[in-house]
Amino acid sequence: MSFDLQQLLRPHIAALKPYSSARDEYSGNEGIFLDANENPLGSITGQAYNRYPDPYQSQLKQKLADIKNVSSERIFLGNGSDEAIDLLFRAFCRPGIDNVIIMPPTYGMYEVSAGINDVPVRKVPLTPDFQLNPEEVLAAVTAATKIIFICSPNNPSGNKLLRESILTVLRGFQGLVVVDEAYIDFSDEPSFIHALDEFPNLLVMQTLSKAWGLAALRLGMAFASREIIAILNKIKPPYNISGLTQATVIKALGNTDKLEQMIEEIQVQKEQLRLQLEKTAGVEKVYPSHANFFLVKVPHAKSVYQQLITKKIIVRDRSGVYHCGDCLRITVGNQAENEQFIRALQEILATPIASGLEN
Ligand SMILES: *Cc1c(COP(=O)(O)O)cnc(C)c1O
Numbered sequence: 001m002s003f004d005l006q007q008l009l010r011p012h013i014a015a016l017k018p019y020s021s022a023r024d025e026y027s028g029n030e031g032i033f034l035d036a037n038e039n040p041l042g043s044i045t046g047q048a049y050n051r052y053p054d055p056y057q058s059q060l061k062q063k064l065a066d067i068k069n070v071s072s073e074r075i076f077l078g079n080g081s082d083e084a085i086d087l088l089f090r091a092f093c094r095p096g097i098d099n100v101i102i103m104p105p106t107y108g109m110y111e112v113s114a115g116i117n118d119v120p121v122r123k124v125p126l127t128p129d130f131q132l133n134p135e136e137v138l139a140a141v142t143a144a145t146k147i148i149f150i151c152s153p154n155n156p157s158g159n160k161l162l163r164e165s166i167l168t169v170l171r172g173f174q175g176l177v178v179v180d181e182a183y184i185d186f187s188d189e190p191s192f193i194h195a196l197d198e199f200p201n202l203l204v205m206q207t208l209s210k211a212w213g214l215a216a217l218r219l220g221m222a223f224a225s226r227e228i229i230a231i232l233n234k235i236k237p238p239y240n241i242s243g244l245t246q247a248t249v250i251k252a253l254g255n256t257d258k259l260e261q262m263i264e265e266i267q268v269q270k271e272q273l274r275l276q277l278e279k280t281a282g283v284e285k286v287y288p289s290h291a292n293f294f295l296v297k298v299p300h301a302k303s304v305y306q307q308l309i310t311k312k313i314i315v316r317d318r319s320g321v322y323h324c325g326d327c328l329r330i331t332v333g334n335q336a337e338n339e340q341f342i343r344a345l346q347e348i349l350a351t352p353i354a355s356g357l358e359n
Contacts, residue, residue: 003174003201005227008146013091013235021055021238053243056233060246063253064221070193074223076232079240081182081207081220082109087232088203089117092146092176096120100147101140103132104322105156107180110149125322130157130287134168147176153183156318156329158289160189170199176228178203183291185211185263186270193223200225210292211263214252217245266292270332276342277330282349284326293331298349301326307348313341 006014022036036052043049057077065072078084093100095118102110103126114121124140126132137148148169152161170177179192181204192204203224209215219241222232270292277286277296285297298304301319305328308315316329333341 005200005225005231008092008175009231010090010092010094013231016234018234019238021052023052023055049243051243052239053241053246055238055240057241057246060241060250060253063250067253067256068191068193068221068223070196070223071226073226074196074229076222076224076229076236077241078220078222078232078236080209080218081180081205081222082113083236083240084205084220084222084232085109085113085178086116087235088147088176088178089113089119091231091235093117093119098144098146099142100149101137101145102149103137103151105130105154105318105324106149106151107155107182126154126157128323130154130159130161130323132161132165132169134165134172137169138172141173141175145173145175147178148173149178149180151180151182152189153181153187153290155182155291156293156316156321156324156327157295158183158287158291158293158329160187160290163189166192167195170195170202174201176201176203178205180205182207182210185259186266186292187290189290196223196225200227203228208249211266212252212259213262214249217248219245219249266332269335269338270294272335273330273332273338273342276338277345280342280346280349283345293329295324295327295329297325297327298345299326301328304328304345304348308341308344311344313344315341 026035033051038052039050061072061075061077064075076084078087092098099120099122100114101122101124103124105126111121122140122145124133124137132150150161150166150169152166153159154161166179179202181191184191184206192202196202196204203222206221208217208219274286274294277283277294283296283298287295295318302317305315305317318324318327318329330341332338
């Protein structure tokens with residue numbers, strides 16, 4: 001059996017005639033444009049926002065193609081990675097029939113998006129040290145399994161998954177394997193983008209929300225075969241990336257020096273934060289991280305989380321998720337933020353209330 005994309009695709013999507021936008025039917029830049037019911041006078045801000053943006057984000061994709069060293073036909077851009085996740089469900093998973101596999105603890109949106117699309121989720125937990133067990137994952141595959149979601153470096157644990165384990169899943173599964181690399185810029189691990197030629201069933205997701213510092217602009221990227229990307233393009237909302245985002249990102253992508261500088265600085269702060277966390281009395285475990293956050297085990301994590309909030313320090317309480325009992329997820333902040341956080345944490349952990357005597 002080999003990978004058969006047409007077989008995987010929902011039949012009505014294969015048959016779908018996509019919306020044809022005004023900009024699809026005439027794509028030149030010059031002319032008198034009376035085709036899209038836009039405002040001919042300009043925009044209310046005075047900036048040139050009155051025309052609909054390029055639905056295919058051609059200029060932006062060309063820049064990304066150069067940076068990522070992949071053909072622009074193999075790039076899909078979404079309104080955040082979340083849009084790509086949702087479109088994958090809609091393209092490949094028949095509600096109530098097909099299923100997907102996730103490996104808790106992992107990024108929450110896979111399951112939420114599955115729920116929105118009424119797609120059953122099969123869960124194969126990571127091992128207690130947050131590695132994936134490829135044999136168990138492949139054993140959980142049924143005839144109705146369409147997508148396996150792998151997150152590496154993993155959120156919320158922070159570690160990277162062993163490359164060989166991911167490759168075993170890619171080789172052993174005839175559906176789509178999504179490798180979510182939201183944190184790849186903080187890792188020494190090479191991207192799975194370079195494995196796209198080898199695996200027609202691979203889709204790699206990245207985002208500008210983390211290392212690039214562009215979370216507010218909402219730009220998620222998916223890299224896959226031309227055929228898979230064509231399917232996502234066929235079903236996406238026509239103007240899913242705003243003109244403001246496209247123009248801003250086109251400019252920002254030239255500034256890779258600044259990106260490198262920021263990553264460097266975050267790595268310095270991350271190492272400092274790790275040392276301070278390990279020195280803090282009461283901290284039980286700081287998990288190894290290839291991302292810009294740490295999963296940290298403390299006694300009575302929920303209470304610590306609440307007390308941090310009263311000091312206006314907000315971390316993520318992950319104590320309720322698989323293998324993460326009493327764990328908080330702490331994003332690496334700037335130097336001053338990390339210092340304040342550590343001081344607050346030390347205060348909290350040094351008091352009997354935090355050590356849990358109240359409950
Ligand atoms: C933050 C994050 C994303 C990014 O989502 P956007 O919608 O692109 O902001 C994707 N996957 C994981 C695992 C994340 O932690």
